[in-house]
Structure formats: structure tokens, C-alpha cells
Amino acid sequence: xxxxxxxxxxxxxxxxxxxxxxxxxxxxxxxxxxxxxxxxxxxxxxxxxxxxxxxxxxxxxxxxxxxxxxxxxxxxxxxxxxxxxxxxxxxxxxxxxxxxxxx
Numbered sequence: 001x002x003x004x005x006x007x008x009x010x011x012x013x014x015x016x017x018x019x020x021x022x023x024x025x026x027x028x029x030x031x032x033x034x035x036x037x038x039x040x041x042x043x044x045x046x047x048x049x050x051x052x053x054x055x056x057x058x059x060x061x062x063x064x065x066x067x068x069x070x071x072x073x074x075x076x077x078x079x080x081x082x083x084x085x086x087x088x089x090x091x092x093x094x095x096x097x098x099x100x101x102x103x
Contacts, residue, residue: 013067020060027053 027049078085 024056
């Protein structure tokens, strides 16, 4: 399992949220467009799509809440321990600099 930085996790979470929003809006548009004359199979498919869209909305909302909670927790820790945070960031920067410049 690969280790990802907080920035990479945040970027992928934001991309996932954007993708979920797009899927939800596209699905809602499909439901509105296909609301007229549907067969029995079409109605069943429409109901499944509506249920899937509702699950996607709930998932998006939960992800947004978790992302916000993580950001708030990180901000709180940095505010509580500003010098330690600076020291850790400096140490990680130095370590990365040494590793990158190593030949």
C-alpha cells in the first residue's frame, strides 16, 4: 500500500467530490429528461437510478463532512503547537532536500 501526503489525499478527495457532484447532476438531468413515456422496465431502471443517486448524494455529503473535519483538526493541531509544526515541516523539508539532491 502506497503512502500519500495529506495534500495528495485532499486533492483526490476534492476530485472525488467533484466527480460525485457531476454524476448526481447528470443523473438528475437524465431523470427529468426521461420522465415522459416509459415502459415497465424503464420505470424500474429509473427507480434504481434514483436510488443510486440518493446514495451518491449521501456519500458526497459524508465525504465533505469528513474532509472538513480533517481540515479543522489539522488546523487546530497546528494552532495549538505552532513551533512544533514549523519544526516538523522544516525537518521534512530538509529530509526531502537531502534525498532529492543525493546522487
